[in-house]
Amino acid sequence: MTRGRLLSLQFLIAVITLLAWHLATTVPIGGVTLLPPFFFSNPVDVAARIFKWFAEGTIWKHLWVTLIEAMLAFVIGSVAGVLIGFWFAQQPRVAAVFDPYVKAINALPRVVLAPIFTLWFGLGIWSKVALGVTLVFFIVFFNVYQGVKEVSPTVLANARMLGMNDRQLMRHVYWPSALSWMFSSLHTSVGFAVVGAVVGEYLGSAAGLGYIIQQAEGVFDVAGVFAGMFVLAAFVIAIDWLVTLTENRLLVWRPVAAETRTQA
Amino acid sequence: MSNGASGAEAHSRTTAVALSDVNITFRLADSGSYTAVEGASLEVADGEFVAIVGPTGCGKSTLLNVTAGLFPPSQGRVDIFGANLAGLNRQSGYLFQSEALFPWKTALENVAIGLETAGTPQSEARARAQDWLTRVGLGHFGPRYPHMLSGGQRKRVGLAQVLIRDPKILLMDEPFGPLDAQTRQIMGNLLLDLWSADRKAVMFVTHDLEEAIALSDRVVIMSAGPAARIIGDWRVPLTRPRDTAEVKLDPEFHRLHRDIWQTLKAEVMKGYEQTGGG
Incomplete structure (x- = not known):
């Protein structure tokens, strides 16, 4: 499929969905509106709301807050995940001792932590950052741990035969291997950083995309809820696109990344 | 005999x-x-x-x-x-049976690494690695990553990687x-x-x-x-x-x-x- 054809088909899906939504919410069939506008709003109202937010400029503040929270959660979660992942992989005994606790904490739905974080860190950005960190940390941690563990024994033996000491092994073998695993999960971890921020805002805050959606819901402003969701979706897609760009730069040595690069 | x-x-x-x-x-x-x-x-x-x-x-x-x-x-x-x-x-230098090159390093970096670990300055190590790549017939393949090379080319890089250290x-x-x-x-x-x-x-x-x-x-x-x-x-x-x-x-x-x-x-x-x- 050519790029133009693909794009037009993707566009077609959006048009059909919006059209169906619009007809179902505004044109009565046999005296009954299929989707009551009170519960489903309609595309025109939602578009008008999004336009109003950007025209008045009120949305920027919320986007900025969510972005900052997500970025802080990503950076703190990643750094902690890399450090502890490396430590555990190098110290199998430590890993074995902590194993059940790591699994237990990871199995916990993070939403239940949100109220505690709000108590500890207040209603500002830090309670949201904390929530995001608990999500990002485990993804990065598991990937780095795996990356260090799964270094090919032959590559490792080769590195030793080429005269590498422990420090050089770390720098030339373990570190690149762990990073490649971490970067391969970059989409997931960045996505979870945003989820942590938005869910945190939704459960109690004074700004951010989650806050807008929650406020609109509180007054049955369905157009506001949908508008918030669309802005959030666009926001996540934009971030995901940035991640793809970064990834293609950092993982040139990988077969898949290289193919994507030559296509671009 | x-x-x-x-x-x-x-x-x-x-x-x-x-x-x-x-x-x-x-x-x-x-x-x-x-x-x-x-x-x-x-x-x-x-x-x-x-x-x-x-x-x-x-x-x-x-x-x-x-x-x-x-x-x-x-x-x-x-x-x-x-x-x-x-x-x-x-x-000793060891040429392994299975893939042993560092996949995240280019052919040139792979060959140079054995000198760099021994303390040779990077520029000198790279220059000598380029020499070795030429000797194994891969003079123009320095910037390629291992996955971009054929099996035979990877073996040549491996040979250069081992021999550059001049093992006895x-x-x-x-x-x-x-x-x-x-x-x-x-x-x-x-x-x-x-x-x-x-x-x-x-x-x-x-x-x-x-x-x-x-x-x-x-x-x-x-x-x-x-x-x-x-x-x-x-x-x-x-x-x-x-x-x-x-x-x-x-x-x-x-x-x-x-x-x-x-x-x-x-x-x-x-x-x-x-x-x-x-």
């Missing part, structure tokens, strides 16, 4: 590798143990090219790993240039095993070419008897595992320089091949029976 010119020459030199009564036993997960190699004694003179041939799974690679110092023998001694080996064998002993574990027949022949000639420049001691493990005779000064045969032993040692009287394809037409090559194959065949059949292959 007649002595060829190169064999006699090798005899007068110092001993590079001496394995004395080496036993290698692995402990298995189910608390049993598996003896891979038993009572192996082998001497490789400095500058001598020795091929080790045996059926699949006979512990050839294990013997090589012990010589490399990747793990110690369960019993017996390993001496490298007269000194007992403890830990890694720093005087070269250990090779079926290095050309995964390659197609033509590429193997080309790689064999390249190896002989590079080797003849400064004649290092070589231990070349293979299961291909023809390849072994074509390349080496001596062919050592191992029995089928478990508890594999060295059961034969032939000198290869063929003259050098050799072409690995042409040498196979030499009547002496055929005589030797027939001779060695009689011993090897029985072991190969035993090996098949044990592994259920064949």
Whole structure:
């Protein structure tokens, strides 16, 4: 499929969905509106709301807050995940001792932590950052741990035969291997950083995309809820696109990344 | 077993590798143990090219790993240039059977790394790596990552990566095993070419008897595992320089091949029976 054809088909899906939504919410069939506008709003109202937010400029503040929270959660979660992942992989005994606790904490739905974080860190950005960190940390941690563990024994033996000491092994073998695993999960971890921020805002805050959606819901402003969701979706897609760009730069040595690069 | 010119020459030199009564036993997960190699004694003179041939799974690679110092023998001694080996064998270079290049480094970086770890400044290491890439016929492939190279090209990079460190002993574990027949022949000639420049001691493990005779000064045969032993040692009287394809037409090559194959065949059949292959 050519790029133009693909794009037009993707566009077609959006048009059909919006059209169906619009007809179902505004044109009565046999005296009954299929989707009551009170519960489903309609595309025109939602578009008008999004336009109003950007025209008045009120949305920027919320986007900025969510972005900052997500970025802080990503950076703190990643750094902690890399450090502890490396430590555990190098110290199998430590890993074995902590194993059940790591699994237990990871199995916990993070939403239940949100109220505690709000108590500890207040209603500002830090309670949201904390929530995001608990999500990002485990993804990065598991990937780095795996990356260090799964270094090919032959590559490792080769590195030793080429005269590498422990420090050089770390720098030339373990570190690149762990990073490649971490970067391969970059989409997931960045996505979870945003989820942590938005869910945190939704459960109690004074700004951010989650806050807008929650406020609109509180007054049955369905157009506001949908508008918030669309802005959030666009926001996540934009971030995901940035991640793809970064990834293609950092993982040139990988077969898949290289193919994507030559296509671009 | 007649002595060829190169064999006699090798005899007068110092001993590079001496394995004395080496036993290698692995402990298995189910608390049993598996003896891979038993009572192996082998001497490789400095500058001598020795091929080790045996059926699949006979512990050839294990013997090589012990010589490399990747793990110690369960019993017996390993001496490298007269000194007992403890830990890694720093005087040897090892070309592995499976992929051993660093996938996150370019061909050039892969070749240069062995010098950089030894403290050579990066610019000098890179310049010498470029030289080596040219010598193995990959002068223009420096910026490529391993996955962008063919299997044969990766082996060439591997060869340059090992040789740039100028090891006194070269250990090779079926290095050309995964390659197609033509590429193997080309790689064999390249190896002989590079080797003849400064004649290092070589231990070349293979299961291909023809390849072994074509390349080496001596062919050592191992029995089928478990508890594999060295059961034969032939000198290869063929003259050098050799072409690995042409040498196979030499009547002496055929005589030797027939001779060695009689011993090897029985072991190969035993090996098949044990592994259920064949």
